[in-house]
Amino acid sequence: MSARPSWSARPGRADHGELWGREAGRTQERLRRAGSWEERFAIAESVLARRYEAGRRVDPEVAFVWERLVTHRGGVAVERLAAEAGWSRKRLWSRFRSQVGIGPKRAARLVRFDEAAHRLAAGRSPAQGPRRSATPISRTSTGTSGPSPG
Template identity: 35%
Template structure:
């Protein structure tokens, strides 16, 4: 890997944090979303984070203390201790807890990339948190051991990328129809009718929904809802004087009430409460 690393960092009320990013090899563009990210947090105050659904499958390679996490598959209030893990596609929020200290490397896979990497129907992992070594066995254990023995971020990213290039070397991409349908949902912000997708690829609606859910983890309608939610969040956090109703319409919702219902389903909070939780000043410019 010849990419320059990009670093961010700062102070927190209880300590400090550092994030390090590297761009994946272009050969992994179809399976990895965005950059690799290394994360270090040091502090003496507990940290709770709420993670809303997204159209990706994050993998956390843990190099430090264990995490405690929730997922929609667990009972309300139940947490489990995890080391390195994968979060399957979610249709509701999850949370992660640390004691204020964390040290990890994160890769975000496309749903179809994760399907190829783990060789499983992603529907089996929906709304769950799964141990990384349990999924990939001794290869995953060896990867983690090498990462933990390394004291340099550039070398860690190189070790990770070598592992991924080997895993994806077969070049198999799965069914093109599913990849095409997923791209259409992304490009339309989740607004393209499922019947239109099925007609275009020459499948029945039932076959498209079944195959799509099996390979990505969620049905097309569910993924469309997440794309629409994420578009709304992007607009909302950059809002100047637009009202929530105007932003909801621009994002493809019938009205603000429709958006509020969807958001509560996903986040367990109102939009305003969520933005206040992650950034107290995020709504300063948005009218009611």
């Protein structure tokens, strides 16, 4: 068995056990027995709502780092965030990744990508904002969305 969580091998994908938790088998059986799609969606909604309500708590330091990433539009050094949170860089990476699903550096890239995409959609240059050069934006968008077609 790997020491890495199963989602780390398949970014963006979760198997039914990760999504449904301990009651995965029972939920699958209920979904199979359901007589209609409406009933299946009601079962899924009910199980997911229970899992959401019982969700894991996020460390206040992880929430703080996330808020700083969003506030600074991804333009803040992870080392600085770790120091502000009172954690070592290694602890921040470990806790952030276990609770958010990606590391803080990748999260910063996604925040920058989101900012650039919103600027572009609004008819403005995606290179404006905390990083004025188009090169980091280009790297961020290629790393986030893949190379352009063609």
